[in-house]
Ligand SMILES: Nc1nc2c(ncn2[C@@H]2O[C@H](COP(=O)(O)OP(=O)(O)OP(=O)(O)O)[C@@H](O)[C@H]2O)c(=O)[nH]1
């Protein structure tokens with residue numbers, strides 16, 4: 001997944017960077033190197049740029065540049081929204097409040113402890129494809145299941 | 148990775164020559180200039196955003212019989228050779244000119260500072276680590292073990308605060324003692340692991356002659372990581388070319404190893420109260436960059452600044468005005484009506500005094516700007532505004548520079564040096580004179596108070612809005628004319644919020660305001676004297692027969708479409724020197740004291756209606772930058788072509804814009 005897709009509050013690890021030379025040099029100089037742990041802190045009111053924190057310092061970056069930075073989540077538990085970028089098996093850990101929302105997921109058959117599968121960016125529950133909005137996918141926390 | 152020590156160097160008993168040169172190096176915004184000021188007693192420009200210092204500054208202090216010159220450098224995150232700041236700083240360090248380097252680091256977030264430190268250690272320079280803003284670290288409950296740092300890093304460490312003065316004496320002692328020593332405390336040699344060390348050794352073995360200006364090991368590492376400067380030099384001296392992948396990989400591995408070491412050092416030396424509560428800085432940030440609140444808040448702040456300089460300061464301005472008028476009247480009473488009393492009253496007091504009356508407004512404006520810059524809000528505003536600026540082919544970074552232009556265009560042109568992208572920098576320089584600087588404020592206030600006593604605040608605000616619009620649209624236009632390119636990325640470190648100290652605000656306001664006073668005492672004074680002579684002779688006081696009248700009448704054709712009188716035309720002509728001179732010229736040519744608004748209204752009213760008066764202000768807002776700004780544009784762009792462009796372009800814009808306002812205003816009023 002790319003850094004610009006990461007939602008605020010999630011810690012990610014930098015895997016690769018593919019940016020124009022000058023930008024890359026500047027970021028490497030500031031400590032953004034593969035292996036560094038960063039967290040998106042905030043997205044600007046108009047949707048761009050973002051602020052990420054790196055070793056306790058907050059640095060701004062436009063989404064265009066953040067597109068060139070490949071990252072992966074550090075923590076086991078993450079919003080389903082992020083999990084959708086990575087194919088695999090996930091277990092639902094928790095779901096946030098919202099009466100209508102809870103009713104909807106209940107109807108879909110999603111409960112805590114349920115297994116979900118992500119394949120090519122599509123979500124499956126027991127082999128059945130499921131469509132969720134971004135807001136909804138953010139309200140469901142999942143944990144990656146090994147194997 | 149572990150540091151390997153090469154043994155302690157002997158302490159020299161030789162007495163120093165009495166002269167020590169110390170360079171302050173550190174990341175942007177860590178507090179180098181504050182430390183510089185605290186050490187040398189200077190009053191250099193300090194503010195809470197990265198990139199404040201753009202020039203090398205030198206200061207001196209005496210300690211224990213030594214004369215210590217301190218050099219304050221622009222901040223850099225690394226010492227590669229990519230940006231201008233990095234080049235300047237690295238060249239200076241490697242030049243061997245400084246006897247000693249003080250690495251100014253951040254006590255609260257030392258990681259990047261220690262990275263910079265290790266770079267300098269690898270350049271085999273004598274360096275002291277001064278962790279500054281220690282007062283803030285203490286407030287946050289961070290405990291720092293400086294002996295642990297010293298042990299791992301191999302350099303002397305001091306904890307200082309430029310605000311409370313803590314540690315300053317210790318630092319001074321250390322500078323004197325350490326510079327008198329031969330060699331460094333102990334040479335730390337970072338071990339990068341067998342694979343990388345082997346590569347470095349190979350290169351060292353292949354070096355036929357020793358590189359000039361850099362230690363061999365440092366040179367070898369820079370060559371392997373494809374450094375812009377040393378890679379080329381290495382090729383010239385016969386080392387083989389390396390593939391780009393290899394260079395990048397080596398560079399990143401070097402950086403990674405250093406950061407690992409630093410992480411461990413910090414773990415050993417730092418202790419902080421673990422529980423992470425929502426800090427004040429985060430809470431403030433949440434509101435100020437909030438999705439819905441950020442824009443209204445920004446405009447509310449701007450409006451407050453504006454109200455503050457316009458209304459609160461006015462009380463003081465009126466008092467000064469009264470004083471100057473009375474002084475003038477008194478002089479005429481005592482000396483009688485003659486050339487000398489006219490020179491004193493109409494030339495000096497009216498010319499310079501009329502400008503000085505606005506000192507309170509200008510000081511209040513700077514006080515507000517100081518608050519904006521010192522609190523750390525400026526880069527946040529840049530962050531929030533970036534998306535909008537991008538539409539005009541600018542970035543949040545240029546927004547910061549432009550906003551400074553409300554104070555003075557010269558400082559906004561200077562501050563563009565930190566804009567990495569040369570095109571964006573040039574465009575920002577060219578458009579920044581449109582930001583309505585403090586020197587234009589007196590003209591606005593004078594005219595608005597005469598012609599629009601009830602709507603002056605609203606009209607003043609509209610002038611400022613117009614100035615911002617012209618600035619932004621000019622950027623689109625200039626980009627369209629010359630570049631049609633992309634806008635540059637926005638990479639800014641957001642500083643911690645700081646509540647501006649009284650001392651810092653006072654220094655900021657005084658530094659900026661002093662400049663205005665100086666101008667009043669020099670350029671404006673000289674201009675006033677010249678204008679008085681031109682206006683008094685040869686008609687002996689009869690304005691209509693003066694030299695000024697001849698010049699003015701010869702120029703009126705320029706403003707034919709506006710129907711400006713020769714006096715108004717002439718004031719614009721004289722005002723090219725500095726915008727405040729327009730005020731001096733008008734008061735002298737029309738011979739009124741500002742306090743008597745009624746007289747002023749009746750004399751000026753004969754020649755101008757409100758529409759014309761407002762048109763005049765629009766023209767003043769946009770037309771050619773003052774001489775100081777033009778000179779700065781020339782020295783910063785190093786191009787006569789662009790300087791000329793700036794002058795002609797702004798004149799063209801001012802002319803067409805005010806003509807437009809004149810026509811529209813005429814229609815509205817007449818209908
Ligand atoms: N509390 C506290 N604040 C400090 C200290 N030193 C500097 N500051 C603040 O840190 C900010 C940056 O200070 P500067 O001295 O301008 O930093 P600089 O390193 O010269 O910055 P650049 O010139 O932009 O590289 C200002 O707001 C200072 O008031 C300190 O010891 N304690």
Ligand SMILES: [Mg+2]
Pocket residue numbers: 179180181192199200
């Ligand atoms: Mg500085």
